[in-house]
Amino acid sequence: MIASETIFTRVLIVGAGPAGLGVGLALQKTGVADMLIIDAREIGASFRAWTAGMSMLTPSFHSNAFGLTDLNAINPESSPADFLRTQHPDGLGYAAYLDAVAGHHQLPVSTGMEVTAIDRQADHFIVHLKNGGTIHCDFLVWAAGQFFSPRDRDFSGAEHAIHSSRVKDWSALSGDSFTIIGGYESGIDAALRLFDLGKSVRILSRGEPWSSDHPDPSRSLSPRTFDRLRAALRHPERKERIEFSKNTDIRRIEAGDGFWILYDHDELPIVCKTQPILANGYQSGLGLASSLFNVDAHGLPIFTEEADESTLTPGLFYSGPSLVHRKSLFCFVYKFRARFGVIAAEIASRLGKTQIDEKLLPYLKAGFMNSDLDCCTNCECAIESQHDAPEPAQFSQSS
Ligand SMILES: Cc1cc2nc3c(=O)[nH]c(=O)nc-3n(C[C@H](O)[C@H](O)[C@H](O)COP(=O)(O)OP(=O)(O)OC[C@H]3O[C@@H](n4cnc5c(N)ncnc54)[C@H](O)[C@@H]3O)c2cc1C
Structure with a gap:
């Protein structure tokens, strides 16, 4: 044009x-x-x-x-x-x-x-x-x-983190230990990519998405991600290298010289030596x-x-x-x-x-060409999980 x-x-x-x-x-x-x-x-x-x-x-x-x-x-x-x-x-x-x-x-x-x-x-x-x-x-x-349109300005200091959608190649990030804010699909994906590269990861999440058994895959992790999580958690070193912190709502980030401090809803500080990764969606x-x-x-x-x-x-x-x-x-x-x-x-x-x-x-x-909106609203067609919660829940740690 x-x-x-x-x-x-x-x-x-x-x-x-x-x-x-x-x-x-x-x-x-x-x-x-x-x-x-x-x-x-x-x-x-x-x-x-x-x-x-x-x-x-x-x-x-x-x-x-x-x-x-x-x-x-x-x-x-x-x-x-x-x-x-x-x-x-x-x-x-x-x-x-x-x-x-x-x-x-x-x-x-x-x-x-x-x-x-x-x-x-x-x-x-x-x-x-x-x-x-x-x-x-x-x-x-x-x-x-x-x-x-990533949500990269949602709270004070969010710009100090790198949004997961802007990471072109996980292997290009330097450092051995990473902190990820967000425990849904993109956060867990980031964690597993880094885990596969031999890194340690800490996942901070508002709730506990990895243990949700909601029948709607928009509100819980996908079966594929659970498969990947299970495979990773079977790894003998998993305890040292993947940490899940539930109910941790990061409200603020401050950047220092070669370190970052994340403050949660109780103003508790969490120190990171690598740039935090923001996996909070769009x-x-x-x-x-x-x-x-x-x-x-x-x-x-x-x-x-x-x-x-x-x-x-x-x-x-x-x-x-x-x-x-x-x-x-x-x-x-x-x-x-x-x-x-x-x-x-x-x-x-x-x-x-x-x-x-x-x-x-x-x-x-x-x-x-679905005009039956009741169908997707009530989720009556969804098969309930046979377990109370998916296995990765047992690895959660309270904040
Ligand atoms: C890592 C990842 C994994 C995903 N996995 C899945 C999955 O397994 N299954 C699934 O169903 N979904 C998945 N999704 C979600 C899926 O990618 C989105 O739902 C899908 O891309 C939405 O399609 P869309 O056409 O609305 O948007 P997009 O694919 O983003 O297309 C929108 C287009 O609009 C253009 N555009 C934007 N602004 C303007 C403007 N002002 N003027 C002109 N053009 C503009 C953009 O250039 C873009 O090409 C995933 C998303 C991510 C990030």
Whole structure:
């Protein structure tokens, strides 16, 4: 795109990750051709930026033909397992899969286009780009993800730590003993990577995520992470090299000359000789679009149950891991993809497309068009764990 150019499109999707591409593919199925998908970086940029060696927690398996679509697929027809021949794609592999699907379906993706502001006009949006250009659209799908918005300024002195998403290579960190703030997936992953490199790690966590047996994998560690933890904890030296500190809420960090002091909720100091690692997740994925959504009393964005549209700004839809309905988080690909068909059907219908349900039948059959929000809210379908708590709990230490 030439700087200062103005583009007109009926549907604009911001973000060429799984959420944006997935909605684009569903829209394409309904016959919507006048659309554009833009990305500040490139297709699958967040996956390309993952730390070396990181891989997906959710397993891939090509069982699509039997009605069980690969958990990491972004449309009912494709499968990362089939494409990559692996069960847990790494970031580069998954980005290659996204690239391949977008290429195969000739999705209209333009990269290197960063949105800097959104103006809502009476009946359309004017989206401003960093290069000076603008895009006018009738419908806007915000799918900009969270990865590039780490929570690295959440408390005083947080900037003295290194956020886990910014570590490019765990083996490049110097030192033998590390402190990790956060005990969910990214914290445990960081700990295990360092453990595998022969380092000692101390994990400080607000609660005790490693012993949660909540049936929703968004609220407890994934089975894969438990497998990895068990394998590590079987190691004879584990007691010396992995320490779990539960109920430790770090509120402040001070940096000295070659040391760092972490203060918890009781102002108790914890001294570290290597830069602390912050594994506390990401900001809401709504970023620039935040002010165009209503929020509830807890600050969570509100989406229409009909089609994940803003209740404040008609025509603005959201796709991705910040989706919440009835307190359920849709933070994995297999969760938020359940709404791709729902969003596409709504936009296609407003654009006057016909036979939408027929065209999206594969989406409905494959669970990419789920309008039954009760199902994910009550978790009645979840199988209760047979154990009171997963094994790693026994290794927890009180703060
Ligand atoms: C280490 C790690 C492991 C994970 N493992 C799993 C897993 O096993 N299974 C799973 O389902 N999920 C997993 N996730 C979460 C998953 O990566 C995210 O849910 C997913 O990437 C969200 O997809 P998205 O398309 O919303 O966002 P993204 O993939 O982040 O894509 C958003 C895109 O928007 C672009 N963008 C951002 N801002 C702008 C802007 N202003 N203008 C234009 N473009 C913009 C970005 O460049 C980016 O390419 C993992 C995440 C991490 C960090």
